[in-house]
Amino acid sequence: MxxxxxxxxxxxxxxxxxARAARAAEDLGFDAFFRSDHYLRIGDGSGLPGPTDAWxxxxxxxxxxxxxxxxxxxxxxxxxxxxxxxVAVAQVDQMSGGRIEFGLGAGWYQAEHDAYGIPFPGLxxxxxxxxxxxxxxxxxxxxxEGTTFSFQGAHYRVTDSPALPKPAQRPRPPVLVxxxxxxxxxxxxxxxxxxxxxxxxxVADSAAAFSRVRDACAAAGRDPASMTYSVAQVVCAGRxxxxxxxxxxxIGRDLEELRATGLAGAPGEIAGKIGEFARSGAERIYLxxxxxxxxxHLALIASDVLPQVSSRAIH
Numbered sequence: 001m002x003x004x005x006x007x008x009x010x011x012x013x014x015x016x017x018x019a020r021a022a023r024a025a026e027d028l029g030f031d032a033f034f035r036s037d038h039y040l041r042i043g044d045g046s047g048l049p050g051p052t053d054a055w056x057x058x059x060x061x062x063x064x065x066x067x068x069x070x071x072x073x074x075x076x077x078x079x080x081x082x083x084x085x086x087v088a089v090a091q092v093d094q095m096s097g098g099r100i101e102f103g104l105g106a107g108w109y110q111a112e113h114d115a116y117g118i119p120f121p122g123l124x125x126x127x128x129x130x131x132x133x134x135x136x137x138x139x140x141x142x143x144x145e146g147t148t149f150s151f152q153g154a155h156y157r158v159t160d161s162p163a164l165p166k167p168a169q170r171p172r173p174p175v176l177v178x179x180x181x182x183x184x185x186x187x188x189x190x191x192x193x194x195x196x197x198x199x200x201x202x203v204a205d206s207a208a209a210f211s212r213v214r215d216a217c218a219a220a221g222r223d224p225a226s227m228t229y230s231v232a233q234v235v236c237a238g239r240x241x242x243x244x245x246x247x248x249x250x251i252g253r254d255l256e257e258l259r260a261t262g263l264a265g266a267p268g269e270i271a272g273k274i275g276e277f278a279r280s281g282a283e284r285i286y287l288x289x290x291x292x293x294x295x296x297h298l299a300l301i302a303s304d305v306l307p308q309v310s311s312r313a314i315h
Contacts, residue, residue, distance in 0.1 A: 001278045001309045002031040005298065006073050006232055006286035010038035010051045013292050015060060018052070021292045022061050025068060028302035032069035032101065033061070034286060037076055040112035044252075055088045062096035069099045073197070073232065073286060074178055076107035077129050078118055082136040082156055090141065090167040098168035103176035103197070104137070106130040125155070127184050132156050134175070134192040139163075141172035178232075180209050186216035189227070197286070199232040200261070206231050207280035230284035231277050234262035237270055237300050247297060251290040263287065267304035274309045 005025045009018050022033045037054035041047030054072050061070055070092075075085070093100040106126040107113070113120035121129070132153040143149040143163035151158040167173050177189040178197035186209075189196040196213045198206045214224035236251070236258045238244030244264065248255040258264035263273050274285055291297065 001274060001282070002284045003274075003301070003306055003309065004032040004034060004069075004230075004284055004286045005030050006034045006036075006288045007292060008036045008038070008042075008288065008290060009057070009292070010036060010041055010047065011043075011290060012041065012045065012047055012049070013052070014049050015052050015057055017292050018057060019061060019064050021289070021295065021298070022065055022068065022070075024295045024298050026065050028298055029306060030068065030298075030302065031284070032071060033065070034071045034073045034101075034103070037072045037074060037079065038109060038112055039079075039116050039118075040109065042109065055085075055092060058100065059092045059095055062092055062099070065096075065099075067099075069101055070096060071101035071176065072103045073199075074103035074105035074176070077104055077133045078107035078113065078120060078126060082133040083140070083158060083161065085133070086137040086140045086163075087165065089137070089173065090165045093167035093169055093173050094165065096168070098173075100167070100169070101174045101176060101195070102137075103178065104130065104134060105178060127188075128153075129155050131184075131188055134177075134188065138172055138175060138192060141167055174228075176230075180205065182212060186212045187220075189213050190216035190220045190222055193227065195228040195230055195284070197230045197232060199286075200234070200288075201231075202261075203276045203280050206277060206282060210281040228283050229281050230286065231282045232286035232288060233277075234258060234264075235270065235287040235289060235301065236262065236264040237267055237297060237305065239266065239300070247291065247294065250294065267300065267308070270301075271305050271308035274305070278309070 025033045039051045058070050089102050110120050136151050140149050140163040148160045149163040174194040176195040177193035179185045198209045210229045217224040236247050263270045
């Protein structure tokens with residue numbers, strides 16, 4: 001089981017705070033550092049200092065880290081046109097020396113679209129746009145140099161694109177599709193994704209979602225074992241009850257609710273829950289860390305949880 005750090009900087013974090021957390025995650029031995037792609041705080045609070053752009057952030061982190069993998073959970077297909085997005089991600093992959101992983105979703109948070117003048121079509125159209133963007137972006141990356149790429153869809157048309165630049169990773173960076181949808185999400189994952197992620201649901205629901213994607217892979221003629229399966233869970237670790245209560249209060253969450261719906265407790269308790277996800281089929285877990293100033297939290301997870309969830313320990 002690989003542990004990855006997943007952050008939500010739209011909740012209130014400058015680039016400098018995020019970069020400090022990314023460097024700490026790298027130094028502590030985590031496998032990857034991901035960030036959300038949002039332009040508006042979710043829930044109460046001021047959101048100060050305001051949002052940071054996901055791909056500008058990752059470009060900076062590409063130059064300020066050297067080992068850790070970097071990615072989005074998830075870039076919204078509503079935010080950017082597919083051609084320029086393919087260019088941006090390929091460039092950041094080059095800047096990182098081939099460490100980028102590309103998560104793309106349909107977009108869901110209408111308030112941020114309204115706040116920043118971004119069109120927000122209905123769910124069916126958003127999924128169609130997502131599918132077309134996945135086809136265009138992966139198609140551009142995989143087009144051999146010296147040839148061109150064209151695409152005609154309901155919402156996007158690409159004509160004789162040189163499909164440049166190419167990412168450092170060939171034929172392309174790993175693509176991540178996530179969500180617990182029962183029909184379209186499994187089909188899109190089976191067609192386009194290297195990794196399928198289930199966010200913020202329990203062990204049984206995660207296992208059921210993995211099963212749907214395996215079925216979709218089989219129906220598409222793809223080996224289900226060629227997919228990486230992962231989950232995302234909020235984390236709150238503490239050596240004792242006082243430390244746990246302090247960390248839960250710092251992110252505005254009830255500790256017992258966190259225990260029931262996420263990964264909260266002593267390191268051994270968290271490692272045990274991670275083992276349950278591993279037995280359900282998860283190979284990676286994204287730990288949603290909401291307090292980016294609490295680097296001791298990352299250090300505790302690295303020293304007391306990470307060693308317990310090696311492949312040898314959880315099977």
